[in-house]
Amino acid sequence: MFVDQVDLSEARAPTSVRRKLKPVLLWSAVTDTTQGAGAGEILSAPLIIEYPFKRTTGPVIGAFLTGLRERVLIGSRAEDGRVIVPPAEFDPVSGNDLTELVEVGPAGVVTTWAWVSAPHAKHPLDRPFAWAQIRPDGADTSMLGAVDAGAMENMQTGMRVTPVWADEREGHICDIARWIPESDGGNA
């Protein structure tokens, strides 16, 4: 009996362990098929697909990510004068190179939001929060962030928020651990 069920549980093994193994060695038949599969018996075999993806971020996105590490928000100025955050490498209208980097925020304004009443394991916060579009001061576009407002009643379009930086930053969007209402304590 061939059952197209695969067990992905090992995919949650620590990355450090998995990287030591060649992908092809990760696969191994764990089922004894010589006995013949009886009724109700489900064959399973692990199928783990993992590649160590890397990113070369280039001069503009790279500057944004480096900025996060330094607690600075960086945008790029488009040819029509708008400041785009996170920065665009090329002008969205003309396609020309955008080379003028602009520091913005880091505080900004919520332009729209949605309340998450029951966060799941992969959400950035383990308590109810708002996904919000936040336009940093000096920017003309908004970016996604998690606002730790305590209760939905505290959320309002147009409210001011400020980022809370992660203690250990590595040039990743998660260097912004969360955003909090500015009324809750300014530059945390």
Added chain:
Amino acid sequence: MGKQRVAVVGIGQTKHQATRGDVSMAGLVREAALRALADAQMTWADIDAAVVGKAPDFFEGVMMPELFLADALGCTGKPLFRVHTAGSVGGSTAIVAAQLVQAGIHERVLTVAFEKQSESEAMWALSLPIPFTPPLHAGAGGYFAPHVRSYIRRAKAPDHIGILVALKDRQNGLKNPYAHLHEHDISFDSIKDSLMLWDPIRYAETCPSSDGACALVLGSERVADAAAADGRKPAWIQGTAMRSEPTLSAERDTVLPLGGALCAADVYRQAGITNPRKDVDCVEMYVPFSWFEPMWLENLGFAEPGEGWKLTEAGVTALDGDLPVNMSGGVLCTNPIGASGMLRFAEAAMQVRGTAGDHQVDGARRAVGHAYGGGSQFFAMWVVGADKP
């Protein structure tokens, strides 16, 4: 209304290398595109549409990357089309772009193909384990090695043919400033002594993993005539063809795939080629492992089955031979997978435009570009010439 004429009027490629750490994926694609535009003396505004090709998305782990590449290709608000036919994609992408002009839909089409292999592991991406199936191969070389072994047996080819191909292509690559590998000290013995990776394929008979992109500007007859009047020779597309066949059909001959032979027959018919060995001045074909040169010489009709290796051995396929093959150094010197097919097509066009620099074949007027992909199952070819079809 019949098919409109179309020509290559601009060619650009990146410097290919193992890791292009200085540019993002978008920056890499753009570098090739800007060079093609400069060669065509055009700007983004002149382009009507773009066609983007690359091999499987999971090579970099970015799904449908063409969407975020629109800005980098100056394509906002313009038609942008994606092609994917595994390793042959660079060739089929150029063909799809050509068809947009042939159909009379657009006059100037930018086509770009790329791969940024440094962002992942194509070797293992091509070794997908299948549950309840023994893991039979590691990387493309493991898949193709039995095909090569079968060819050697059927053709009664001597062992050193693969080494000769690798030596020729790596030496040709020394003349190509964009090539990834520049191995100045390579020799017959150094190839022979290199590690046997997938018997009978040695390490030095294997393509590298490259970051790179290739771009072409295709123009209508009006656009190409204007370029010619300005002293910039177009490469007229005299025929294009694609064929594919299933990976695992039982009757399939992987040494001489029917799809490849039918693809060649179709493109020759369009170009009026009756004797490819005589009617074609040079060939740029997809040879990721050295032995594929004699195999494809036969599949594409340049030699009878079993005879391809004799052309290689006699030096016919050398840069100064009677039928030069892989003047650029080929896939054996440069392999940004998604771009590799387009690089073949581009080299063919450069030859008939007379712009191939140190790897130019004197007097080349008609050239064949060829790409294959998947498990020797996707084929794309074009014939380009100095003369209008």
